[in-house]
Amino acid sequence: MHLPALRAFALGITRDPVLADDLVQETLLKAWSKFHLFEQGTKLRSWLFTILRNSLRTIQRKRAREVADVDDVLAGRLATKPAQEGNLVLREVEAALAKLPVEQREVLWLVGAMGFSIEEAAETCGCATGTIKSRANRGRRALAALLGMKAGESIELTDRATLAVMAGQPGRSG
Amino acid sequence: MDEQITAMPDKNPAKSTGKTSGKNDAPTPREPVVDPVLQQQIDENLRLLYKECLKDDLSESLQLLVDRLRNGGKPS
Numbered sequence: 001m002h003l004p005a006l007r008a009f010a011l012g013i014t015r016d017p018v019l020a021d022d023l024v025q026e027t028l029l030k031a032w033s034k035f036h037l038f039e040q041g042t043k044l045r046s047w048l049f050t051i052l053r054n055s056l057r058t059i060q061r062k063r064a065r066e067v068a069d070v071d072d073v074l075a076g077r078l079a080t081k082p083a084q085e086g087n088l089v090l091r092e093v094e095a096a097l098a099k100l101p102v103e104q105r106e107v108l109w110l111v112g113a114m115g116f117s118i119e120e121a122a123e124t125c126g127c128a129t130g131t132i133k134s135r136a137n138r139g140r141r142a143l144a145a146l147l148g149m150k151a152g153e154s155i156e157l158t159d160r161a162t163l164a165v166m167a168g169q170p171g172r173s174g
Numbered sequence: 175m176d177e178q179i180t181a182m183p184d185k186n187p188a189k190s191t192g193k194t195s196g197k198n199d200a201p202t203p204r205e206p207v208v209d210p211v212l213q214q215q216i217d218e219n220l221r222l223l224y225k226e227c228l229k230d231d232l233s234e235s236l237q238l239l240v241d242r243l244r245n246g247g248k249p250s
Contacts (some may be wrong), residue, residue: 003240008227021233032243090226093219113220140208140216149216151209 002048003028005114010052012109015098019059027052046124053106053124060102096146104139111136 006027010020030051031038038047097105103125110116110124111132118136122129143149208216232240 003232003236004228007230007232007236008224011227011230012224017230017233021236025236025239028239028243087222087226090219090223093223097220097223108220109224112217113224115221134205137205137208140213141206143216144208144212149212151212151215 002045005045006048006052009049009106009109009114010056012097012113013056013102013106015094023052023055023059026055030055043120043123046120049110049124050126056102092147093143096143099146100139100142104135104142107132107135108139108143112140 003024007020007024010023011017014020014023027048031048038044097108100108106125107121110121111118116124118129118132121132125132
């Protein structure tokens with residue numbers, strides 16, 4: 001069952017537990033009602049993640065009509081989120097990830113975190129493998145910049161890294 | 175519910191060629207590639223983040239929905 005992975009992906013992308021649950025619920029209901037459209041031979045995992053991704057896009061479009069930028073809303077929730085337990089370094093990574101454009105964020109989640117192949121991520125996102133590679137590369141570069149990471153150095157909780165996460169902007173969208 | 179749920183092309187249908195046409199995603203010739211060691215470090219942190227998210231319990235409503243679907247019942 002891909003449910004925990006779907007929930008983790010939704011949470012990772014939105015950083016909003018309520019929205020993540022809504023997305024997974026919508027994904028399950030759509031998959032349930034549209035299962036006849038599932039093409040045998042394609043990966044069920046990709047199909048489910050495509051549904052979830054499309055559902056998120058729909059929600060973002062709806063919210064975009066209400067607010068200027070849904071990412072700002074989500075970032076705002078992050079800013080007011082109570083202090084979490086757990087690894088502080090991971091919190092920095094999480095905060096930096098939230099600053100990336102959603103297209104890069106989802107590719108980093110799929111490829112970097114969840115181990116999707118480039119081809120499977122391309123199938124999931126409905127775009128070319130070159131696009132996935134480009135988004136992954138840009139996303140990793142932006143993360144490294146935000147976290148002040150260099151090859152061979154582990155992430156440390158430094159003022160430099162923290163300030164970079166708090167103030168930094170990803171270089172480019174896309 | 176009428177939304178298309180098969181893989182939908184972004185703005186870029188060039189799947190078979192591997193070329194990109196979306197203006198934000200088109201790789202530029204001089205775009206620097208992340209150092210492989212750095213990439214490994216970044217991905218390791220992403221994996222840890224993912225594992226952490228996996229630990230989250232499913233909400234009660236979600237679990238209920240799953241149970242209903244598993245039992246072949248119609249979701250309310």
